[in-house]
Amino acid sequence: MSKIGIFFAPKGGSTEKVAKKIQAQLPDADLHCVADIEISEMLKYDKLILGIATIGKETWDQDYKKSGWDLKLPVVENTDFSGKTVALFGLGDSVTYGLNFVDAMGILGRTIKKQGGKLVGFTDTKDYNFTESQAIENDQFMGxxxxxxxxxxxxNERITQWIKELNDSML
Ligand SMILES: Cc1cc2nc3c(=O)[nH]c(=O)nc-3n(C[C@H](O)[C@H](O)[C@H](O)COP(=O)(O)O)c2cc1C
Structure with missing residues (x-):
């Protein structure tokens, strides 16, 4: 079994908290904040778990720039992810931002896919209340x-269930 790299941003909030909960269930996985690394660090792993929070479009320029992903996304867009198996998790707010729920997870997921990565860990939408999301493909969330x-x-239950399913598709 090759090692898993968990990469998340932003730092210091819910995304980091969830990344640590995921690592606690995958003790062999390494944990990195995207803001602290170069994207080339990701290429050391064949199995990746990437976490991203969605900060609304209207404040995208001010707030998203602080997250780490904004700086690295242009690099991701020019990196070859073929041979990589990638699972995504996305932090969002389904009530206040029900029209853009976890959009950033979709933006990242489509970029990784376009660059040759294999996405796994899709999730059924039925357990969520939201109106629209850019993170949906074939009626499922892309992470x-x-x-x-x-x-x-x-x-906690969502993470446990997701990791159980990842065990079949990724681990
Ligand atoms: C200014 C702002 C804009 C947000 N926009 C969205 C959004 O468009 N879609 C969404 O699902 N969540 C949105 N959220 C909710 C955050 O994604 C959510 O609170 C997340 O847990 C933040 O993660 P963090 O604590 O790691 O920063 C927004 C939050 C803020 C503060």
Whole structure:
């Protein structure tokens, strides 16, 4: 079994908290904040778990720039991810931002796919209340959405279930 790299941003909030919970269930996995590394670091792993928070479009320029992914996304867009198996998780708020729920996970997922990565860990939408999301493909979320703002009581179970399914497709 090759090692898994977990890469997340931003630092210091719910995305980091969830990344640590995921690592706790995959003790062999390494954990990195995207803001602290070069994208080339990701290429050391064949199995990647990438975490990203969605910060709304209207504040994208101000807030998203601080996250780490904004600086690295142009590099991801020019990196070859073929041979990599990639699972995504996305932090969002399904109540306040129900029209853009976890959009950033979709933006990242499509970029990785375009660059040759194989996405795994899709999630059924039926357990979520939202209106629209750019993170949907074939009626499924392209990774695991987590809503720490309004559904934090569901987080642990969602992670456990997701990792159970990842065990078949990735680990
Ligand atoms: C200014 C702002 C804009 C946001 N826009 C969205 C959004 O468009 N879609 C969404 O699902 N969540 C949105 N959220 C919710 C965050 O993604 C959510 O609170 C997340 O847990 C933040 O992660 P962090 O604590 O790691 O920064 C927004 C939050 C803020 C503060």
């Amino acid at each position: 695991l959405p987590i809503d720490e703002d309004f559904e934090d009581e569901k987080t």
